[in-house]
Amino acid sequence: MMGPDVTWYLAVSGLLFAIGALGVLIRRSPLIVLLSLEIMLNSANLALIGFARHYGDSSGQVFALAVMAVAASEVVVGLGLIVALNRARVALDVDSLSTLRG
Amino acid sequence: MGNVLVWIVWVVAAFGCLGSGIAVVSFSNPFYSALALIGNLASLAVLYLLLTAEFVAAAQVLVYAGAVMVMFLFVIAYLGSRADVPFGAPSWQAIAAVVATGVILVDVVVAIGLTAGGRLDEQADIEASFGSPREIGTVFLTDHLLAFEITSIVLLAAAVGGVVLGSGRENP
Numbered sequence: 515m516m517g518p519d520v521t522w523y524l525a526v527s528g529l530l531f532a533i534g535a536l537g538v539l540i541r542r543s544p545l546i547v548l549l550s551l552e553i554m555l556n557s558a559n560l561a562l563i564g565f566a567r568h569y570g571d572s573s574g575q576v577f578a579l580a581v582m583a584v585a586a587s588e589v590v591v592g593l594g595l596i597v598a599l600n601r602a603r604v605a606l607d608v609d610s611l612s613t614l615r616g
Numbered sequence: 617m618g619n620v621l622v623w624i625v626w627v628v629a630a631f632g633c634l635g636s637g638i639a640v641v642s643f644s645n646p647f648y649s650a651l652a653l654i655g656n657l658a659s660l661a662v663l664y665l666l667l668t669a670e671f672v673a674a675a676q677v678l679v680y681a682g683a684v685m686v687m688f689l690f691v692i693a694y695l696g697s698r699a700d701v702p703f704g705a706p707s708w709q710a711i712a713a714v715v716a717t718g719v720i721l722v723d724v725v726v727a728i729g730l731t732a733g734g735r736l737d738e739q740a741d742i743e744a745s746f747g748s749p750r751e752i753g754t755v756f757l758t759d760h761l762l763a764f765e766i767t768s769i770v771l772l773a774a775a776v777g778g779v780v781l782g783s784g785r786e787n788p
């Protein structure tokens with residue numbers, strides 16, 4: 515099966531990483547910052563799986579699964595922080611989170 | 617014929633992926649952003665299938681589009697309208713963010729080009745079982761057993777952390 519080769523997948527991966535980085539940098543809602551982080555992790559996964567196919571080595575796919583578990587953990591902790599912020603009546607705006615006092 | 621079909625599927629999935637990524641970043645309502653991220657994850661799963669990573673594609677749909685996004689949608693529903701933070705006026709910070717993103721993109725392209733530039737022409741031949749659950753499981757539990765165990769500890773720590781963060785007292 516001859517489809518697009520790994521360069522095309524890497525191009526999509528790089529662009530997706532840039533989109534996620536833009537979301538992290540430009541948005542002020544912590545929820546959308548978390549969603550953009552997910553995009554960045556997934557773009558790294560796409561590059562890993564593309565290289566796994568290219569070199570015929572399934573270790574890349576295994577590592578993509580490990581990244582998926584780390585991403586799920588990060589979402590749990592991040593959403594827990596957002597809920598805790600909401601309970602502490604702090605505005606949900608990353609610009610206003612200038613102190614880390616409990 | 618099969619070649620053209622693969623290209624058509626690739627183009628649809630790749631542009632769906634990039635378009636829904638831009639949608640995630642640009643919606644001001646986080647609910648729509650989360651829905652766009654589900655589309656992004658689904659089109660990524662199609663790309664994984666094209667790369668013969670069946671098990672990872674299935675895990676992507678189950679873990680991400682299933683569990684993680686449901687958790688996101690619950691939190692967004694819990695926060696209600698407090699979760700909406702629209703774009704501010706274009707400030708020097710926004711311009712700096714766009715410039716920094718361009719720098720990151722150039723950085724990624726240069727890093728990939730320098731490390732893998734000449735070796736991306738020939739694609740390795742793979743067996744029919746490449747990416748199947750059996751092969752992934754074998755590799756995971758033999759070559760990468762330590763990573764597997766560490767992953768389980770990370771998930772346990774995240775579960776405990778989520779409970780601790782979520783069960784705090786009301787305005788202590």
